[in-house]
Amino acid sequence: MTDLFSGFRLGALSLPNRVVMAPMTRVRAAAGGLATASMATYYAQRATAGLIVSEGVQPSLIGQSNPGTPGLHTDEQVASWRAVTGAVHTNGGRIFAQLMHGGRVSHPDTTGHQPVGPSAVPATGDVFTPTGPQPAPVPRELPTGEVAEHAGAYGAAGRRAIEAGFDGVELHGANGYLISQFLSSNANLRTDGYGGSIAGRIRFAVEAVEATVDAVGAERTGIRLSPSGGFWGIEERDVPELYAALLRELGRIGIAYVHLEATAGHEVLTALRRAWPGALIMNPVLPMGPKQTGPTEAREWLGLGADLISFGRAFIANPDLVERLRLGAPLAPVDEATYYQGGDAGYLTYPTYQHGA
Template sequence: MTHADTETTQVLWAPARLGGIPLVHRLAMAPMTRSRATADGLVTGLTQSYYAQRGSLAMLITEGTQPSEDGQGYLATPGIHSEAQAEAWRGVAEAVHQAGSTLVIQLMHVGRVAHPANTPHGRAPLAPSAIAAAGDMFTATGPQPMPVPREMTESDIEQTIADFRRAARLAVDAGADGVEIHGANGYLLQQFVSSNANRRTDGYGGDIAGRIRFPVEVVTAVAEEIGADRVGYRISPGSPLGDIVEDDVAEVYGALVDALAPLGLAYLHVVHLGDEALLRSIRDRWTGGLVLNRAGADIERRAQDVRDGLADVVSVGALALANPDLPARIRAGASMNEPDPTTLYGGGERGYTDYPRLAA
């Protein structure tokens, strides 16, 4: 597989700005869970190497990082809710800045997509309603069905908003250029938005205004804490991940985007699943920076989205994972490494920091 640098892709190399985050070009790394943190949620020197290797990408959005112990769902994912975890991230931020890029830490609370065996405290997961997600969660003893979560009280909701706020503060104090709030892929914030995961009858459920309330309150608190121009928000309209069903995608995301737009965020990160009319509608409603993740598309198609005004920046996942020097490869029209699926989650250097560079 090769990607040539053509007239279409030239648009990617223009500088950009997402809120308070300056970008040397328009190609960013999408957030990807790699499950290589320590048991107590610390990123390591290997993590520093992994992100620094990809420093020729303009913005590196990190793997999902839990803002609290309750936010963890998977084994070996990092946290940013303790001083020690924040200090470990400081080393990553410094390494990325030395490599010439910017770092955005993604704050991910998984909600019901979890198993108590994977958390430090072994408590039942939190969710908008006591409805289990179908499917298994991988644990140290093998796959186990995801359990029925505990329906969050209003006190739990207040605490979770405070957790996001504190995590964002820890992230920017550790040197991150911003945070991205994960409202996609079936995790907690999307669970509130979804009609099958959220069956609440209080002010955080029911109609669309109730279902989008929690995500909007999380974003508002984080923006107040660190400045809206350092905050991104990720959505995946219509995604079925995490056993999510969204019956009213266009209406829900129209309302959510309209509620977030006045906050002046750095960017909205859209995981695009093929509904072109919805993407255009979101672009028309959103006045700030838009990062587009058109999964599986080639570089030319992604660049065309920038040319067409659908995106300001494009994010790439697997291509960046397997090609640490991706911009150089595109510019050279060089062949691409393919990602090794057996090393995506967990392990050490293999499939993480050992992908060959073009010079090699």
């Protein structure tokens, strides 16, 4: 069986192991969506991962979901990220930027703009704002002529990511954000070419990927997906057919990888593995669910054909996660209270494993 610590060729990158640091929002960016020195240290501490995928980075101001998150749509943001990517590379790592357009999961108090979406249907629940949680507002339905602008924003941000020193980009097509909203059957009620049929519902995702590939190349482009994921009230019809059709289009384009979340049943996920001809990163447990990915889940999915395994919360509390997994050492628990509180506590303060005498 494939070993978690064997090398792997991903696009143009040679990865020393198959451990991926999953994207995780930590809301530590400075005003203006700038990356910080603490963020550089945070990612550099975890550079032994085969690949790091950054926290979600907004490709435009209107695409910002949460306050305190970084962007890749201004020259100042690009300059700020160079310290982060430089620190990761100096420590021997590789890092992709996750491009995350929040779509309807946003608020005017955060961006100064009414959120946009495929249809005027609000997300379920409260969204984060600078003054605390507030009910998700009704988004502005994107006119047909404006949809291409938002698909193109991923490509523009991807180009800036490469300028900032990232090795590639991952489009956030999961968890109820804009790409996921277009894939949805209840957030997307459109009757034009971007809704209704399976071909219509996958069209925005395909165009966003194509724009990114045109900007940075297929070997530097991946996408994260959450089939059947119910985040922010998202529902999807015909999930096996929907994602099989999307994977066919992504295979035609030839992107570097697909990053799947364990949001659907085992039968659906293994069928999608068989349907996808390229590299697969598997996140084996439900994001933010009761269980964290560990060695058992990693071995199971490597045996089922995944090429790489992404670990989320385990990487927060264990900056040396790869070494701990290699040694079979215990994993430190994470302090959930520090996920989004800001500052360096619970961000830079987790120690590496101390070997016994």
